[in-house]
Structure formats: C-alpha cells, structure tokens
Amino acid sequence: MTIFFDGIALGMLLFLISVGLSVTLGLMNFVNLAHGAFAMLGGYACTILLNRYGVPFLATLPVAMIVPAIAGVILERTLYRRLYAASDLDQVLFSIGLVFMAVAAAHYFFGSQQQPLHLPAYLSGQIHLPGLDIGVYRLFLVVVGLVVAVSLQWSVIKTSFGARLRASVDNQRVARGMGIDVDRVFSLTFALGSALAGLGGALGVQMLGLDPEFPVRYLVYFLIVVSVGGNGNILGSLYAGILLGVADVVGKYYVPQIGAFIIYAVMVATLIFRPHGLFGRAHK
Numbered sequence: 001m002t003i004f005f006d007g008i009a010l011g012m013l014l015f016l017i018s019v020g021l022s023v024t025l026g027l028m029n030f031v032n033l034a035h036g037a038f039a040m041l042g043g044y045a046c047t048i049l050l051n052r053y054g055v056p057f058l059a060t061l062p063v064a065m066i067v068p069a070i071a072g073v074i075l076e077r078t079l080y081r082r083l084y085a086a087s088d089l090d091q092v093l094f095s096i097g098l099v100f101m102a103v104a105a106a107h108y109f110f111g112s113q114q115q116p117l118h119l120p121a122y123l124s125g126q127i128h129l130p131g132l133d134i135g136v137y138r139l140f141l142v143v144v145g146l147v148v149a150v151s152l153q154w155s156v157i158k159t160s161f162g163a164r165l166r167a168s169v170d171n172q173r174v175a176r177g178m179g180i181d182v183d184r185v186f187s188l189t190f191a192l193g194s195a196l197a198g199l200g201g202a203l204g205v206q207m208l209g210l211d212p213e214f215p216v217r218y219l220v221y222f223l224i225v226v227s228v229g230g231n232g233n234i235l236g237s238l239y240a241g242i243l244l245g246v247a248d249v250v251g252k253y254y255v256p257q258i259g260a261f262i263i264y265a266v267m268v269a270t271l272i273f274r275p276h277g278l279f280g281r282a283h284k
Contacts, residue, residue: 001132003253004246009138011245012145013207016200017218018225019152019237020193026232028169028189030080031088033095035197036215036222037102038068042198043210044106047115057120064202065195072194076187084186099215106212115210141203148196149238156234165189224267230277239278243270 021035042064049055049063075098083091119137127134156162167175168182175182201210208218221244229240244263251262270278 007246007249008242009141011242012141013204014225014245015145015238015241017197018222020196021222022226022237023193031091034098036219038194038197039201040214041068043201043205046202064198068198069191069195073187073191076190103212117205152234228267228270228277230279233279236279
C-alpha cells in the first residue's frame with residue numbers, strides 16, 4: 001500500500017505540471033512543448049530562495065508560480081501569439097527550439113549539477129498506520145493536487161472567466177464581437193498554465209530532481225498524461241496522472257527490469273481503446 005500511495009503522489013506531481021499543458025493544448029489549441037521549461041524555472045526559483053537566502057519552503061512556492069507566470073506572459077505576448085494560427089509542425093519546431101534554449105541557459109546560470117532541496121521538519125517523516133506508512137510530503141502533494149484540480153475545474157465551468165475562455169477558443173471572431181478581450185484571456189490562461197507548471201516543478205524537486213535537462217527528461221511524461229487524460233480535460237489529466245504515476249512506481253518496484261516500460265504500455269493500451277484519451281472527445 002505504501003508503494004501505491006507513493007505512485008499517487010507521483011501522479012499528483014505529473015498532474016500539477018501537465019495540466020497547464022493540457023489547457024494550452026486542449027483549450028487554446030497551441031502545441032507548447034516548452035512547457036517543462038516553465039516547471040524547471042519554478043524549481044530553480046524555489047531552490048535558489050531556499051538554499052541561498054534561507055526563505056521558508058512554503059514561502060518559496062508563490063514565487064515559484066509568479067516567476068514562470070511572468071515569463072509565460074512575456075513569451076506569450078512577444079512570441080507565442082504570432083504562432084497561434086501556424087501549423088502544428090511550426091508550433092512543435094518553435095517550442096522544441098525554446099526547450100533547448102532553456103536547457104542551455106540553465107547550464108550557463110546554474111551549472112549541470114542536481115539542485116538540493118531540504119524539506120522542513122513538518123513535511124518530513126512518515127505517518128504510521130496499520131499496514132501503511134505514508135510519507136508526510138507525499139500526503140502534502142496529494143492534498144495540493146486535489147485542491148488545484150477542484151479549483152481549476154470550478155473556475156473553468158462555473159466562472160465568467162471560464163465562459164470567456166471557452167467562447168474565445170470556440171470562435172475568436174464571435175467572441176471579439178461580444179466584447180471579449182480574446183488576447184487578454186489567452187495571456188491570462190497561458191500565465192495560469194505556466195504558474196501551475198512552476199508550482200509542480202518546485203514541489204517535484206524532492207521526487208523528480210532538478211537539473212538543466214529536466215524539460216527534456218520529463219517531456220514525454222507530460223505529453224503522456226495529456227494524451228491519456230484527453231486534451232483540455234482537467235479531471236482527465238488528474239486521473240491520467242494518478243494512473244500513470246501508480247503504474248510507473250509499482251512497475252519499477254515489482255518489475256525493475258521492465259519498470260520504465262510499464263507507463264508506455266499503459267499509454268498504448270489506453271489509446272487503443274480510447275483514442276482521444278480517457279475523457280477526451282473527438283474533434284468535429
């Protein structure tokens with residue numbers, strides 16, 4: 001059961017980082033493969049504040065969200081916006097180029113070594129239950145993931161911003177005619193996705209590690225979560241993250257020889273029976 005819970009915690013991390021990509025890919029119809037770079041930026045913001053300046057861990061998390069959000073808005077307004085109408089191939093090539101630029105910049109400014117992260121005492125240790133040992137930090141990740149999932153789902157479905165976002169995606173011309181500032185909606189959406197990636201990157205340093213190769217190493221994981229969950233589906237990304245996290249941890253623990261292959265097998269099996277993901281819908 002402990003291994004199973006560790007898998008759920010990993011799944012929550014994958015969800016936190018991937019849900020922003022699901023939003024930009026599924027709702028904004030933009031292929032941003034540089035999404036992991038925003039997670040890396042959030043991770044570095046957290047570790048630098050924590051290790052160099054002694055800022056408490058929880059206090060670094062808002063900064064780890066704000067810094068990637070600002071970077072996301074700047075890039076969206078100066079670069080990404082010019083490619084919204086471009087082909088998928090152009091978007092892929094452009095964003096892959098940004099990934100390698102981010103990796104090179106991280107090597108230059110932070111070096112190639114792994115960044116240490118020392119958790120505070122109240123997030124360390126374990127909770128011992130009959131037949132189950134739960135890591136306190138793992139439990140913290142699960143709680144944060146659930147709060148984010150519920151908040152996002154509510155904001156997209158129940159708020160006026162969510163309605164404006166859906167209208168902007170469905171038909172930009174009609175949305176503009178209704179007085180919706182489509183450019184502002186897209187900027188805020190991109191900033192939100194980048195902020196969530198930064199939060200996931202900061203929370204993931206302890207489990208996933210952090211070095212300049214982070215956006216390349218975990219890019220496939222983020223794409224798998226989005227494809228299995230369904231583009232633009234928040235709860236789908238949550239369920240997919242948990243499914244893949246559990247499959248990855250359990251597979252590597254019980255079948256270490258092929259453990260890394262399990263997550264890909266789950267993806268293939270899911271997409272064979274659900275080509276548009278667990279909760280995705282066919283494009284008309």
